[in-house]
Amino acid sequence: MSALFWKELADHFGRRRFTLLLGLVALGLVWGAFVDLGALAASGRRFFFLDVFTTTAGVPISLLSFLSFFGPVIGIALGFDAINGERTQGTLARLLAQPLHRDSVYNAKFLAALLTLGLVVASMMIVVIGLTMFRMGIAPTGEEVVRLTGLGLVTVAYLAFWLALAITASVLFRNTVTSALASIGMWFALGFLITLLGGVLADRIVPEIETTDDAVRHVNVESWAGRVSPAGLYSEATSILLDPIGGRALNLFTIEPERLEGLLSTPVSAGQSLQLVWPHIVVLVAMVAVLLAVSYVRFMREEIRA
Amino acid sequence: MSALIEARGLTKRYGGFTAVDEIDLSIDEGEVFGFLGPNGSGKSTSILMMLGLTEPTAGTVRVCGHDPARNPLAVKRQVGYLPESVGFYGDLTGAQNLRFTAELNGIPRNEAEPRIAELLDTVELEDAANQPVAQYSRGMRQRLGLADVLLKRPRLVILDDPTLGLDPAGIVWLLGIIEELSARQGIAVFLSSHQLQEVQRVCHRVGIMSHGRIVLEGTVASLTAQTDAGGFRITLKVEGANAALDGALAALPSVREASRAGIDVVIESDEDVRAAAAAAVHEHGARLLEMRANDRTLEDIYLRYFQEAVA
Numbered sequence: 001m002s003a004l005f006w007k008e009l010a011d012h013f014g015r016r017r018f019t020l021l022l023g024l025v026a027l028g029l030v031w032g033a034f035v036d037l038g039a040l041a042a043s044g045r046r047f048f049f050l051d052v053f054t055t056t057a058g059v060p061i062s063l064l065s066f067l068s069f070f071g072p073v074i075g076i077a078l079g080f081d082a083i084n085g086e087r088t089q090g091t092l093a094r095l096l097a098q099p100l101h102r103d104s105v106y107n108a109k110f111l112a113a114l115l116t117l118g119l120v121v122a123s124m125m126i127v128v129i130g131l132t133m134f135r136m137g138i139a140p141t142g143e144e145v146v147r148l149t150g151l152g153l154v155t156v157a158y159l160a161f162w163l164a165l166a167i168t169a170s171v172l173f174r175n176t177v178t179s180a181l182a183s184i185g186m187w188f189a190l191g192f193l194i195t196l197l198g199g200v201l202a203d204r205i206v207p208e209i210e211t212t213d214d215a216v217r218h219v220n221v222e223s224w225a226g227r228v229s230p231a232g233l234y235s236e237a238t239s240i241l242l243d244p245i246g247g248r249a250l251n252l253f254t255i256e257p258e259r260l261e262g263l264l265s266t267p268v269s270a271g272q273s274l275q276l277v278w279p280h281i282v283v284l285v286a287m288v289a290v291l292l293a294v295s296y297v298r299f300m301r302e303e304i305r306a
Numbered sequence: 307m308s309a310l311i312e313a314r315g316l317t318k319r320y321g322g323f324t325a326v327d328e329i330d331l332s333i334d335e336g337e338v339f340g341f342l343g344p345n346g347s348g349k350s351t352s353i354l355m356m357l358g359l360t361e362p363t364a365g366t367v368r369v370c371g372h373d374p375a376r377n378p379l380a381v382k383r384q385v386g387y388l389p390e391s392v393g394f395y396g397d398l399t400g401a402q403n404l405r406f407t408a409e410l411n412g413i414p415r416n417e418a419e420p421r422i423a424e425l426l427d428t429v430e431l432e433d434a435a436n437q438p439v440a441q442y443s444r445g446m447r448q449r450l451g452l453a454d455v456l457l458k459r460p461r462l463v464i465l466d467d468p469t470l471g472l473d474p475a476g477i478v479w480l481l482g483i484i485e486e487l488s489a490r491q492g493i494a495v496f497l498s499s500h501q502l503q504e505v506q507r508v509c510h511r512v513g514i515m516s517h518g519r520i521v522l523e524g525t526v527a528s529l530t531a532q533t534d535a536g537g538f539r540i541t542l543k544v545e546g547a548n549a550a551l552d553g554a555l556a557a558l559p560s561v562r563e564a565s566r567a568g569i570d571v572v573i574e575s576d577e578d579v580r581a582a583a584a585a586a587v588h589e590h591g592a593r594l595l596e597m598r599a600n601d602r603t604l605e606d607i608y609l610r611y612f613q614e615a616v617a
Binding site for chain 1: 350354357359360361378379382383385386387389391392393394395396397406407409410411412451454458
């Protein structure tokens with residue numbers, strides 16, 4: 001299996017996809033250089049290294065939103081032709097005529113792509129953090145490091161979902177174009193439509209907001225609908241991680257109003273934030289597991305005709 | 307010594323369609339077996355079952371003493387398989403592709419390198435070894451495929467329609483290699499094909515598939531005897547033939563059928579009626595240009611199943 005793993009890894013860093021991956025890191029470079037740190041400093045907030053990822057000051061769109069929107073493209077690009085690409089090339093039958101288990105082919109492909117995603121996300125984050133350190137002349141605090149590590153993990157889990165989705169499509173569809181289109185279709189459906197539908201659903205269930213209770217119910221319906229989508233989970237998890245003060249606003253309505261004011265000015269600790277996003281990470285990983293299980297079962301029983 | 311391939315009642319059904327219907331097969335060490343049949347007769351499906359690439363619906367097959375569905379690795383360590391349309395990673399060179407196969411087979415680097423050089427030499431690709439496979443011609447890919455199959459030093463090689471897309475010179479070359487594999491290295495070859503000439507020449511034994519069944523099996527000589535059943539086919543070239551002559555030829559004793567297209571006449575009979583046919587031609591004022599009596603060849607047998615498959 002290791003031979004295949006290294007070959008796949010070399011493929012991802014080979015000329016075909018390297019441009020795409022390099023582009024993401026280059027984007028980090030541009031963002032890190034152009035974010036308006038002066039505006040961040042003037043806002044009087046204490047978490048520079050977190051705000052760099054969420055701010056729109058000096059850049060058209062925050063780095064985090066960019067990752068959330070276009071990260072799936074990277075995941076899909078690394079996986080959409082994993083299995084059917086080999087089939088089209090005629091190498092799948094030859095590969096499976098060698099003494100290696102079928103699941104090794106599958107696992108090697110998934111793990112190599114996952115490691116690639118991890119390396120790219122890590123490089124991009126390090127570029128952004130490094131540039132910010134250089135421009136500000138300060139180092140991130142331990143609390144920030146913990147939160148950024150969490151962000152890296154959640155991001156990899158989020159991209160892994162799209163990777164697993166694309167690999168599943170590559171098992172289910174014979175044609176690489178079909179699997180790419182199917183993956184992109186799912187990206188639209190899960191990334192955008194569900195969020196929109198959540199709003200519609202909430203309006204339907206709670207048509208009129210008169211009391212605080214109504215408002216709570218409205219928000220709840222909306223956020224639960226959003227949690228069906230990995231993009232919803234990701235944005236919720238990252239806002240908890242990157243905004244120690246406002247991120248807890250998720251539970252805003254369950255807190256008694258008279259206590260609210262005092263609470264909102266105190267940041268929660270990194271540990272507590274991690275505790276809050278733990279379910280998000282688990283659900284993302286579970287979604288990946290379900291997708292992999294589907295394609296795994298399909299691929300293991302499939303007839304490999306040249 | 308047990309057989310390398312042992313199939314008993316091997317069956318594969320897709321829904322209501324039976325692709326392979328209870329075939330029995332036995333291939334011995336060092337043997338060249340020709341697996342013949344028209345397209346869609348179940349040859350490739352049988353091969354897929356032998357390699358564990360698809361599961362049999364019923365029956366058993368053991369390859370090198372192992373069940374390919376239960377223990378595919380033991381089978382694949384000893385069996386080289388060249389798929390119908392073999393593919394390679396186009397952006398890697400021929401040598402790199404072989405190196406990758408060597409790694410997958412767990413062949414250590416220091417053993418693999420000389421072996422790869424030797425094999426590239428055998429398949430006459432030493433000059434193209436460092437070219438990306440994307441630039442290879444179809445014939446070159448096929449030859450690289452052969453090197454790829456031999457890399458693991460197999461006991462048995464399964465070639466699925468290896469001559470497809472090769473030019474006549476390429477076919478002759480490939481058959482030479484196959485003969486040598488079996489004669490010098492004692493490697494058994496299971497050769498599937500829908501082309502006949504090659505098979506007659508290099509195979510020790512052939513099996514003919516039609517509609518998922520093995521309809522004939524044995525040595526080439528025994529097959530012709532088996533189906534010949536004492537029959538004769540006499541072909542004549544006659545100038546000035548007419549309907550009366552056609553009638554006279556058909557009326558000769560023991561003639562089953564006589565047909566004519568232009569100057570070519572074909573007579574199927576139980577006995578040798580050459581003398582009587584010549585006399586009849588002469589009698590009807592036609593001139594006999596040529597006459598031959600041949601035994602049924604393997605090709606006739608094969609063509610018959612071919613036509614059945616088409617019909």
